[in-house]
Amino acid sequence: MKKKIFTTTLLVSCFMICLAAIADLNGKWAGKLVTSDGQEYPLLYNFKVDGDKLTGTALTPEGDVDIKEGKTNGTDFSFTVATSGIVIPHTGKFMGDSVSVELDINGSKSSSVLKRSVEKK
DSSP states (O other): OHHHHHHHHHHHHHHHHHHHHHHTTOEEEEEEEEOTTSOEEEEEEEEEEETTEEEEEEEETTEEEEOEEEEEETTEEEEEEEETTEEEEEEEEEOSSEEEEEEEETTEEEEEEEEEOOOOO
């Protein structure tokens, strides 16, 4: 009986920690993408999490565009962004103080680490 109570308590605690971690994904995250030829592109995302649904916006050369098909599962997430006529799938992992994100641009995968963006006043 004690083992069952302990296991249940442990599972509930892990679940609550995961929910707290995902809640912290909310907000603006910034980084840069460096291509194989050395070009740099700024990355800026504004994430909004509601349960297992991820929405928000991404900064593109066309301006802010909506995040589509966003999903979260624990600390992992995925979404797509459409820009310049292509759909770019993203996968990522929330790591507390940073986010790792992988973009699949026409079959070429690139990755970046994002940090929480602090707006200057």
